[in-house]
Amino acid sequence: MSAELPSRAQSRGSDVRSRAQGLHAANGTPERRPTGLVIDGQVERGAFRLDLSLDLAPGRVTGLLGPNGAGKTTALRTICGLTPLSSGSIRLDGIPLDDVNAEIFVPPERRPVGVVFQDYRLFPHLDVRGNVAFGARARGVGRESARAAADAWLERLDLSGLATRRPAELSGGQAQRVALARALATEPAALLLDEPLAALDARTRLGIRAELRAHLRTFAGPVVMVTHDAVEALVLADDLVVIEGGRVTQRGSPNEVARRPRTDYVARLMGVNLYRGSLDRSTHTVELLGGGRLVVTGADQLRDVADVLVTLAPTAVTLHAERPDRSSPRNVWAGVVRAMEPLGERVRVEVAGPPDALVDVTPAAVADLALRPGSQVWLSAKATETYAA
Amino acid sequence: MARATARDRRRLPAALAVPAVAGAAFLVLPLIGLLARAPWTDLGSLLRSPVVADALRLSLFCATLATGLSALLGIPLAWVLARSTSRFVALLRALVTVPLVLPPVVGGVALLLTLGRTGVVGQYLDRWFGISLPFTTAGVVVAEAFVAMPFLVVTVEGAFRSADRGLEEAAATLGASRLFALRHVTLPLIVPSLLAGAVLSWARALGEFGATITFAGNFPGRTQTMPIAVYLAMESDPGAAIALALVLLVVSVAVLAALRDRWLPRGGAV
Numbered sequence: 001m002s003a004e005l006p007s008r009a010q011s012r013g014s015d016v017r018s019r020a021q022g023l024h025a026a027n028g029t030p031e032r033r034p035t036g037l038v039i040d041g042q043v044e045r046g047a048f049r050l051d052l053s054l055d056l057a058p059g060r061v062t063g064l065l066g067p068n069g070a071g072k073t074t075a076l077r078t079i080c081g082l083t084p085l086s087s088g089s090i091r092l093d094g095i096p097l098d099d100v101n102a103e104i105f106v107p108p109e110r111r112p113v114g115v116v117f118q119d120y121r122l123f124p125h126l127d128v129r130g131n132v133a134f135g136a137r138a139r140g141v142g143r144e145s146a147r148a149a150a151d152a153w154l155e156r157l158d159l160s161g162l163a164t165r166r167p168a169e170l171s172g173g174q175a176q177r178v179a180l181a182r183a184l185a186t187e188p189a190a191l192l193l194d195e196p197l198a199a200l201d202a203r204t205r206l207g208i209r210a211e212l213r214a215h216l217r218t219f220a221g222p223v224v225m226v227t228h229d230a231v232e233a234l235v236l237a238d239d240l241v242v243i244e245g246g247r248v249t250q251r252g253s254p255n256e257v258a259r260r261p262r263t264d265y266v267a268r269l270m271g272v273n274l275y276r277g278s279l280d281r282s283t284h285t286v287e288l289l290g291g292g293r294l295v296v297t298g299a300d301q302l303r304d305v306a307d308v309l310v311t312l313a314p315t316a317v318t319l320h321a322e323r324p325d326r327s328s329p330r331n332v333w334a335g336v337v338r339a340m341e342p343l344g345e346r347v348r349v350e351v352a353g354p355p356d357a358l359v360d361v362t363p364a365a366v367a368d369l370a371l372r373p374g375s376q377v378w379l380s381a382k383a384t385e386t387y388a389a
Numbered sequence: 390m391a392r393a394t395a396r397d398r399r400r401l402p403a404a405l406a407v408p409a410v411a412g413a414a415f416l417v418l419p420l421i422g423l424l425a426r427a428p429w430t431d432l433g434s435l436l437r438s439p440v441v442a443d444a445l446r447l448s449l450f451c452a453t454l455a456t457g458l459s460a461l462l463g464i465p466l467a468w469v470l471a472r473s474t475s476r477f478v479a480l481l482r483a484l485v486t487v488p489l490v491l492p493p494v495v496g497g498v499a500l501l502l503t504l505g506r507t508g509v510v511g512q513y514l515d516r517w518f519g520i521s522l523p524f525t526t527a528g529v530v531v532a533e534a535f536v537a538m539p540f541l542v543v544t545v546e547g548a549f550r551s552a553d554r555g556l557e558e559a560a561a562t563l564g565a566s567r568l569f570a571l572r573h574v575t576l577p578l579i580v581p582s583l584l585a586g587a588v589l590s591w592a593r594a595l596g597e598f599g600a601t602i603t604f605a606g607n608f609p610g611r612t613q614t615m616p617i618a619v620y621l622a623m624e625s626d627p628g629a630a631i632a633l634a635l636v637l638l639v640v641s642v643a644v645l646a647a648l649r650d651r652w653l654p655r656g657g658a659v
Contacts, residue, residue: 080562108561121559125577137573138565186563 034058034093037222041088050246056222063237064226071246072226076192081108114183118194122167129163135186157181172200173208193225230272267343273312279305291354295330296388314360316385320378330383337375428628435632443610444618452594455533463541471549489539497603528605533597537590548582592644
């Protein structure tokens with residue numbers, strides 16, 4: 001931000017926030033069909049160039065995936081108006097937020113876009129209620145009604161007991177919920193989250209992730225979530241967009257992206273098999289929803305046994321021509337090779353189970369086992385590499 | 390400090406120790422001299438004498454008003470200096486800090502030539518509004534603010550620069566205008582720096598002599614502030630002069646104490 005006002009005209013966007021709010025009146029039920037978020041533009045800053053073309057539907061969570069410095073956060077900043085486009089346009093529910101040709105730039109404070117920042121950016125001098133009421137106060141709502149509205153949001157996000165706490169007195173998970181409540185309290189038409197779980201330790205992340213998933217499901221508008229964690233992307237996102245070096249390198253459903261990675265980065269990142277199921281504590285076995293069962297590690301730390309996630313790296317699975325000796329690897333099952341994809345120095349093999357699995361093997365193993373689509377194989381994975389999450 | 394080790398007790402070289410002791414004595418002895426000659430028994434009545442009481446009251450009044458004026462104009466100026474990306478802002482910053490190093494008498498002359506009855510701006514103030522600042526109490530406030538405001542601007546600009554811009558961005562995404570974000574996020578977070586800047590400029594205003602006497606003159610009860618009264622009383626009434634000097638000394642020590650965590654970090658940082 002500079003002290004000079006942004007040079008492009010602001011007047012036309014002045015009532016965007018109020019108009020867009022009308023779309024989501026009455027508990028998120030749209031009065032007219034929102035058309036979502038359409039971005040087609042570029043940001044240039046020195047040598048860095050971000051080229052975005054996205055069409056994000058309302059009610060869907062889009063995961064923005066990419067390595068550090070790829071431009072994910074810049075993408076979020078252009079949507080909420082903290083970074084203007086250099087060319088192109090951004091439209092939300094048909095209303096232009098940024099359009100370089102038409103000389104429209106709606107400043108961040110007038111965009112109906114809620115943001116949960118990576119470090120949450122809670123106001124340290126305000127208590128939780130003050131933070132959540134801030135948006136309403138900033139838009140001229142009186143102190144009492146702003147507080148009442150904030151209390152309703154605190155209730156919804158199960159934060160009522162923390163209303164008078166200062167941000168410094170909150171745990172990471174609580175701070176994240178406050179940041180979410182604060183963003184949702186402005187009743188935005190779109191919600192942006194920048195690595196919402198990155199600031200949490202691994203132990204609390206699981207519970208918070210499940211909560212966040214539930215809250216994102218109830219949001220009516222488009223949600224954009226930046227992440228560089230594969231499990232987070234698989235669990236929380238309906239669609240994935242991969243950004244590398246300022247360009248979109250792949251998009252699709254999480255499963256498509258995991259099965260057919262188009263770049264080395266995606267292959268390495270999305271190299272994870274993810275299963276859901278219910279845990280039997282006594283045997284450390286998870287009965288998988290899609291069929292099959294896996295003996296897992298880390299089950300002792302889980303609170304909820306009914307809905308458990310299991311992750312298994314493709315490099316941790318071994319393929320065999322014959323049923324292997326059951327003594328050491330604890331998980332053994334039969335499958336059929338469905339497809340094979342070369343992946344740098346390895347080959348990613350898609351095997352139909354149950355459970356289905358992605359397996360990374362060496363080209364030598366492909367030759368040894370004479371693998372081709374339709375091959376009958378046995379799969380094995382150590383329980384110590386099969387993680388409950 | 391309580392248990393000095395053998396290493397700590399190594400002898401200081403005389404070539405350093407002698408000038409160091411002389412330097413300390415040079416700075417501390419005059420203060421001790423002031424305290425030694427202070428008319429302690431008559432202090433109460435001296436401070437209540439009309440000349441002293443008037444100067445004291447006028448000084449506190451004007452320094453406080455000058456600080457208020459500095460804050461009113463200086464905080465927005467500091468914000469612009471901290472936030473503007475204009476090329477001219479560096480030049481502006483240099484210009485507004487000139488009064489920091491300018492001899493105050495020169496400041497007084499400059500004010501007189503600008504705001505005086507025939508000055509560049511002052512002639513219009515006089516002609517259009519009938520306002521004449523020189524040799525009035527308002528003139529004292531103007532002279533003190535001229536000298537003191539840069540202290541506040543420099544302190545607060547530094548605070549704005551180091552304030553978390555992320556919080557202002559968060560405020561913007563919540564619908565806050567820049568002014569709302571400044572009032573409700575940034576200013577509350579830099580209150581310690583605001584206070585430090587205000588105390589610093591208040592202390593500077595209270596001690597102001599050169600610009601004040603040049604621009605506002607020396608009228609008891611109207612423009613005769615404490616430093617001016619001290620200077621004049623040394624001729625006629627040394628007791629009153631020392632009493633006033635003591636008050637100024639106490640104020641200085643109090644300011645130092647109030648700002649010690651800011652300006653004198655404990656434990657000698659390396």
